[in-house]
Amino acid sequence: MISRSTIQKVNDTAELLDVVSSFVQLKKRGVNYLGNCPFHNEKTPSFTVSPAKGIYKCFGCGKAGNVITFVQEHEKLSYPEAITWLAKRYNIEIEETQVSNEQREQMQTEESLRIINAYASTYFTEQLMHTDEGRQIGQSYFQHRGFRQETIDKFQLGYCPEDREHLAKEAIPKGYNKDLLIRAGLLSERYEKLQSIYHGRVIFPIHNQSGRIIGFGARILKTSEKSPKYINTPENEIYSKSKTLYGIYFARTSITKQDECYLVEGYTDVISLHQAGVENVVASSGTSLTEEQLKLIKRFTKNLTILYDGDAAGIKAALRGLDMAVEQGLNVHVVMLPDNHDPDSYVQETGAAGFTEYIQHNKKDIILFKLEASLKEAKDDSIKKTELINEIAETLSKINRVEDFTKQQDYVRRCAQLLKIDEAGLVSLVNKKIRDKVVKRDFQHKEEADKLEQMAAPDQTHVQPEINELLRKDYQQEKGLIRVLMEYGDKPFDDKISVADYIRIKIANSDFTHAGWQQIYELYFQTLNDSLQYPTEKTFTYHETEAIRNLAIEALYYPYELSENWHKEYQIFTPGRDITYLDDVTHTVTYFQLRKLKAIYAELMEELRNIPDEDEERINMQAMKDLKAKEQELLQGLRIVAIR
Numbered sequence: 001m002i003s004r005s006t007i008q009k010v011n012d013t014a015e016l017l018d019v020v021s022s023f024v025q026l027k028k029r030g031v032n033y034l035g036n037c038p039f040h041n042e043k044t045p046s047f048t049v050s051p052a053k054g055i056y057k058c059f060g061c062g063k064a065g066n067v068i069t070f071v072q073e074h075e076k077l078s079y080p081e082a083i084t085w086l087a088k089r090y091n092i093e094i095e096e097t098q099v100s101n102e103q104r105e106q107m108q109t110e111e112s113l114r115i116i117n118a119y120a121s122t123y124f125t126e127q128l129m130h131t132d133e134g135r136q137i138g139q140s141y142f143q144h145r146g147f148r149q150e151t152i153d154k155f156q157l158g159y160c161p162e163d164r165e166h167l168a169k170e171a172i173p174k175g176y177n178k179d180l181l182i183r184a185g186l187l188s189e190r191y192e193k194l195q196s197i198y199h200g201r202v203i204f205p206i207h208n209q210s211g212r213i214i215g216f217g218a219r220i221l222k223t224s225e226k227s228p229k230y231i232n233t234p235e236n237e238i239y240s241k242s243k244t245l246y247g248i249y250f251a252r253t254s255i256t257k258q259d260e261c262y263l264v265e266g267y268t269d270v271i272s273l274h275q276a277g278v279e280n281v282v283a284s285s286g287t288s289l290t291e292e293q294l295k296l297i298k299r300f301t302k303n304l305t306i307l308y309d310g311d312a313a314g315i316k317a318a319l320r321g322l323d324m325a326v327e328q329g330l331n332v333h334v335v336m337l338p339d340n341h342d343p344d345s346y347v348q349e350t351g352a353a354g355f356t357e358y359i360q361h362n363k364k365d366i367i368l369f370k371l372e373a374s375l376k377e378a379k380d381d382s383i384k385k386t387e388l389i390n391e392i393a394e395t396l397s398k399i400n401r402v403e404d405f406t407k408q409q410d411y412v413r414r415c416a417q418l419l420k421i422d423e424a425g426l427v428s429l430v431n432k433k434i435r436d437k438v439v440k441r442d443f444q445h446k447e448e449a450d451k452l453e454q455m456a457a458p459d460q461t462h463v464q465p466e467i468n469e470l471l472r473k474d475y476q477q478e479k480g481l482i483r484v485l486m487e488y489g490d491k492p493f494d495d496k497i498s499v500a501d502y503i504r505i506k507i508a509n510s511d512f513t514h515a516g517w518q519q520i521y522e523l524y525f526q527t528l529n530d531s532l533q534y535p536t537e538k539t540f541t542y543h544e545t546e547a548i549r550n551l552a553i554e555a556l557y558y559p560y561e562l563s564e565n566w567h568k569e570y571q572i573f574t575p576g577r578d579i580t581y582l583d584d585v586t587h588t589v590t591y592f593q594l595r596k597l598k599a600i601y602a603e604l605m606e607e608l609r610n611i612p613d614e615d616e617e618r619i620n621m622q623a624m625k626d627l628k629a630k631e632q633e634l635l636q637g638l639r640i641v642a643i644r
Helices: 004-013 016-021 067-075 079-089 101-130 132-144 149-154 166-174 178-183 248-258 267-276 291-298 312-319 322-327 343-362 366-378 382-397 402-419 423-456 465-488 499-507 515-531 537-541 546-556 565-570 577-608 614-638
Strands: 027-029 032-035 047-050 055-058 158-160 187-190 193-196 201-207 213-220 230-232 261-264 281-283 303-309 331-337
Touching: 004 079, 016 032, 016 047, 016 055, 016 067, 055 546, 067 079, 101 132, 101 158, 101 166, 101 178, 101 201, 101 213, 132 158, 132 201, 149 267, 166 178, 166 187, 166 193, 178 187, 178 193, 201 248, 248 267, 248 281, 261 267, 261 343, 267 281, 267 343, 291 322, 303 343, 322 331, 322 366, 322 382, 331 343, 331 366, 366 382, 366 402, 382 402, 382 423, 402 423, 465 499, 465 515, 465 537, 465 546, 465 577, 499 515, 499 577, 515 537, 515 546, 537 546
Parallel strands: 261 281, 261 303, 303 331
Antiparallel strands: 027 032, 032 047, 047 055, 158 201, 187 193, 201 213, 213 230
């Protein structure tokens, strides 16, 4: 695991403006920077970066975060991967927490394999570009496929010479370990000789989503009954076929932007589509879709469109992994290309615009596609139709998220129409499948069972708009209090106490309406008590809990700042928030107190209606009178008159 000291160094060193500017064109607006949001399509800039606070926020789609969450979101990386990405950018050495000898050996092996793959890729490229054999055989093949030089360079395509011993003779003298070259799937040892696995083949490097080469695909160029057309790197510490999608590194930005992923079968399909300008495409490399591949796609989009040849084999391939895709909550469509065409040949015939137009006009929902295809096969066979009804009910039962309840209902209605059966009967069958799953999962999956139960009986509770508005006002007051606490807590309130002390004295342990603000309030003072140091804004905007990070950024982000032009152009002095912060603090705390007083007053008023005893009524009325006096005192401090 990455040590806390390394994470802290990254937090302290990484500059949000520097990182974001690598991906987004920003213009200065006052103290902040503005640009088009990289997370959704927009024409009017609404993505704002605050270098001073180290946070960003899009007022269009609502995305917000710090430099680490930006890298996570933009590059689709996990938290440790984002830390590693930033550490490399800023030349920060990554320290690991204490690990076992086995773990250390595993990490060393993984890194060694990555280094060997990088060397092998360079070797294959040199053989393709700078040898007669590579030019005559490898380049001729790629040119025949219509690949331009910039495409060959982008995907780092290569060639492995016919001489089986050439790679070993090049690599071993350079210090690359024989056993690791074998483990990487580059060499094999036969008759005490090291021989290249990929001899006489063109090479397709396979990148992970961070862009590092984790393996290779290789295509034979000579007709051979003994050798397979394509061979891949064997499973090892860094390459797992079931967890890999070819082209994901090059497609990830386009997939996010288009909010759709095209899935094809082969390497050349991906490369040809990219060259034509259709970049939101990856390949499963001939494997059936796996759960890991679907989860990888879901990092970038929930919309998956599978492109296959329009033959029987293509139809069967399209249906593999259907239930897993549905269970992952993906919206899956399938497109069958015209006869005798694969994605490569079809995009070369129609161009990007024609290709995309065909997909949009011919995509079919995969569940309905499966049903229609199966109905054609079953015809009037009642046994096959009964089996099909059970299969469809099983598939629909996997749409098991509460938020997908409406989608499930729509599927039930449409499937019942196609099957020509009673809709209520199909609902009952789907619910039975759901109940059976709940029973099987038993107590270990109680949380999932609760979700399924909610789907069977959706929540009908309704909150009146007026109550929502009242809650919203409390929410804003509490957010304001947390903002001044995080921004000014360490600043002096007077010559005796800090702003944090002032807030603690005035607010004490007052209950917040919103649990999130309460959590940050308590966390602030707990941190102060434990460390005897005031928490900074980064304590919360970089907190390990996502909910706390998001709330902290929401509280701190203010879209408007005083322009420095007031002083530069008009010589008008406008005091900044560093000067007026005391007014900000006292007003915010007072408004918070007023809302709490009003809430208590409302409770007493409600109690007064139900008090039968005169003495209790008198006590209650006195308490209400005292509250009103306190309210007037607070209002006078704000120079506000309460109109009754």
